Amino acid sequence: MKKISLKDIALKVGVSTAAVSYVLNNKEKELKIGKELAAKIREVAKKMNYQPNLIAKSLKSGSTNTIGIIFEDISNPFFANLASIIEKEAHLQGYTVILGCSYEDLQKSETLLNTLLTRQVDGIIITPVDESSAQILRLKKMGIPYVLVDRYFSNVPSNSIIINNYDISYKAVEHLIKKGYRKIGMIAFNSGFEHMNDRIRGYQQALKDHKIKVSKRYLSKINFGDGHETIESAIRQMLTQEDKVDSLFFANNIIGVKALKVISEMKIKVPNELGIICFDERDVFDYYYSPLSYIKQDLKQIGQEAVRLLIHSIKEKDVRPSKVVVNAELVIRKSSAKA
Amino acid sequence: MKKISLKDIALKVGVSTAAVSYVLNNKEKELKIGKELAAKIREVAKKMNYQPNLIAKSLKSGSTNTIGIIFEDISNPFFANLASIIEKEAHLQGYTVILGCSYEDLQKSETLLNTLLTRQVDGIIITPVDESSAQILRLKKMGIPYVLVDRYFSNVPSNSIIINNYDISYKAVEHLIKKGYRKIGMIAFNSGFEHMNDRIRGYQQALKDHKIKVSKRYLSKINFGDGHETIESAIRQMLTQEDKVDSLFFANNIIGVKALKVISEMKIKVPNELGIICFDERDVFDYYYSPLSYIKQDLKQIGQEAVRLLIHSIKEKDVRPSKVVVNAELVIRKSSAKA
DNA sequence: CTGAAAGCGCTTACAG
């Protein structure tokens, strides 16, 4: 019942805990111990079913081989998939993962960060909350290795994995234009997030470059905290207003899924009455009668790069921020194929 | 840069680390320290931006306030949602969550378990891998608090949260029968999982009780490790065999989603050519042209009960296994509504 | 009433 420690083994064998530690852990130092003694120690350790206490090891070594993940919400498939990839990669590299969700709440994010820090994680992978650049700056000042994913703050140069938000949005909207859509609306989140604004800029520039007037009424910004009804009525508004849109570009999967519901309820025909392109993937997009064109992020690459970059900073104590751009891809299907 | 410890504060103020510890942590013992001295200590701690080292605290106290989660795969929405709920509840109760995925691999599960144990987690919430009862038995023998979720082993009585698998499956199949379906097939995973077999038994008993012959050809068992193609061809087989089924009951969401794809490709009309009921929820089910009838598990209740039960065992050192049954609910929609 | 001292389970520089 009681856990076995080095001391227990040492007592049993009649050597110092140091000797046991040498044999069990340190290949170099093991040579110091006689061959048969080492064998004896190993045998007793096995028989007593010794399991090292990593907490003690961590206290001594100063590193925990643990990384923290702070995501917005693990129940969002985007983050769930990313977490799965990160967990897998981290384990391969010998790291354990602590999970926390910020739910887009500044206070919760702060609390989580403090929890991770007091738990001495070696590094953090985080999708920072809106307006949380001060928290990230603090990490930076403390010299804690961290990697931003999905979002970034250009005024706090950081290790970060981001996608080509501007370019791919431009490309998506240009695709709609080429397909003959002219009244192209966009639904996005209302935030200070730069990645979100990059997406909006891409949308607007594509319109401009094709001599299409950029109308404020065609850009709807939803608040993160808004309930389903509010979001749905905002979407409904876009679809019913005077001179209504003939196509929509959704800035992420959450918006897309909600919008799809409204569109179905309104019995709007996709793609002829309404063209659609959505940022990110969702199973739903495949099963919709008019499979959605979408912007595919390579989550595997994002997750793996995040882990690699983080572990690099941890091991090399490299604090120079490194920025990795992963190219997203436009996947064209039926929802943007106007007849 | 260097982390501030109690010692640093003690040196600065000119007291013992004990005094600092008393003031900062222990309400009772703080009374031992003079009021103005306590204030001074608090002030210095604040100024130096002291953050306690939970690793040291854990080593001393023997508890880490950490719980481990081992799920099959966090990218499965069922587990992602459950993880989100558990994470939220655990944080509310002051616990941090370590996440690991077993990917239904016995060896990986063993490794994860060892990792969690060496990291001294206070308890574990686990959806055990098929044939892993020995691993669970080991936890039990070690006296580690744990709670099984989704799955269980009746030969290893354990804290567990399970649903009424047999009853709800019976009810689902009975519903199909009442709707006029007679050739009711089931697609399940091939495993030793008792919860899976409970679902199968419920299916079979419902047929028997309604004088419908239980045919082996109507029960297809898929292997977990099978690739997409294999699974899809197994499903296709069910739908094309001689005297083919007029309805299908899917034993979980993974099977359901894959099957739905095949059914769409084959252009089989739901619900008239084929009735469907699926275990578990999936966004996709709502967006299908014929929204799926499904068996809804109350994940919030399951997750919260799991955390509560676990923390109860941890705090009360209560090793008597406690079994919580959460009732799942049959949600009837269009996919089982034969004209 | 007060705080020095011991100890949680490890590792390793260093004294012998």
Add this chain to the structure above:
DNA sequence: CTGAAAGCGCTTACAG
């Protein structure tokens, strides 16, 4: 070559 001793950052029973 060998292993005792110090120390990681805490907490608290206990000696004064």
